[in-house]
Amino acid sequence: MNIGTASEKSGLPAKTIRYYEDIGLLRPDRADNGYRDYSMSDVHRLRFLQRSRSLGFSVEECRQLLSLYGDKERESADVKALAETKLTEIDRKLAELTELRNTLRHLVHNCHGDSRPDCPIIDGLSGRVTQ
Amino acid sequence: MNIGTASEKSGLPAKTIRYYEDIGLLRPDRADNGYRDYSMSDVHRLRFLQRSRSLGFSVEECRQLLSLYGDKERESADVKALAETKLTEIDRKLAELTELRNTLRHLVHNCHGDSRPDCPIIDGLSGRVTQ
DNA sequence: ATAAAGCTTCCAGTAACTGGAAGTTCAAGG
DNA sequence: CCTTGAACTTCCAGTTACTGGAAGCTTTAT
Secondary structure (H helix, E strand, O other): OHHHHHHHOOOOOOOHHHHHHHHHOOEEEEEEOOEEOHHHHHHHHHHHHHHHHHOOHHHHHHHHHHHHHHHOOOOHHHHHHHHHHHHHHHHHHHHHHHHHHHHHHHHHHHOOOOOOOOOOOHHHOOOOOOE | HHHHHHHHOOOOOOOHHHHHHHOOOOEEEEEOOEEEOHHHHOOOOOOOHHHHHOOOOOHHHHHHHHHHHOOOOOOOOOHHHHHHHHHHHHHHHHHHHHHHHHHHHHHHHOOOOOOOOOHHHHHHHHOOOOO
C-alpha cells in the first residue's frame, strides 16, 4: 500500500513516516514507480511507534521496544531485561496518568460553578511533592 | 529556595526550569544576589510540568492545563470544556498504556525461553489495526 | 584565603518533527 | 488521448523543546 494509506492506518503523518524511515526505524519496499510500498507488518510497526511516542517514550526507547517486536533472538536475557525495565516504566506512567485523571475529574465535577478560586484540590494537579 | 533544590523536588533539570521560565510557564522571585527564588507553589507547577510532559502532553497543552491550576476564573465554560477534552485524552492514553503493558507482560512471561521467533502475541504490540 | 560548588546569562547544538519548493506519477473526466 | 488534480518523490529550511558549554559572579567549606 502507498504511504497515504499507511498514514491513515497508523495515525502518523506521511512526513513522520518518511522521517522514521530516514532514521532507520523501518524499511518499506519500493514499487516499480519508486513509491514506497507498505506491508501490514510495516503498518503494525508504525502504529506501535505512534502509540509509544504519544505515551512519552523517546524514539530511541521505541527503537529498543521495536527490537522486542522484531528480534529473532527474543529469548535472550538482555531483551527480557529490557522488556522488564519498560514494564516498570509503563507502570509508573500508568500511576501518574491515573492520578492526573482523578484530579482533573475532581476539578471538573467539584469546582464547576464555584466562584471561589482557591479550590484546594487543585494542588493535587502537581502530585505529592517531597517537602 | 534555589534552582538546584527546585530541580531536585520537581525532578526537572535546572536547564529545563530556566527554559520554562523563558517561555513564560512560571515566574519565580529573585533574591538580592540575583539567584532565582522558588516557592512551594512554583515547585508544584514544575512537578506538574514534569509529569504531564513525560506523559506525552506538549508544552502548549501543559500551558493550558496550568491555566486550570492558576486561572482565577476557573468556573468559566471554556476552562471546563478544556478540562473535559483533556480528560478524554487521558482516558485514551490510559487505555493505550494498559494495552501496551499487557502485551509486554505477556511477552516477558510467555515467550521467555521459547526459541520460536514467531510468537503470535507480539502482534499485539502494535494494537488493533483497521484492515 | 582559596578552591569547589552553585548560580547567572548567552549562544550553539540536538532530537524529533514539520512546512514548502520543485518535480514525477497516477486516476478520473472530457 | 489529453489534461488536471491529487498523491507521490527528494531536498532543504524552520520549529519545538530542550541540552551542553563557555565565561563570569556568589556562596560554602576547608
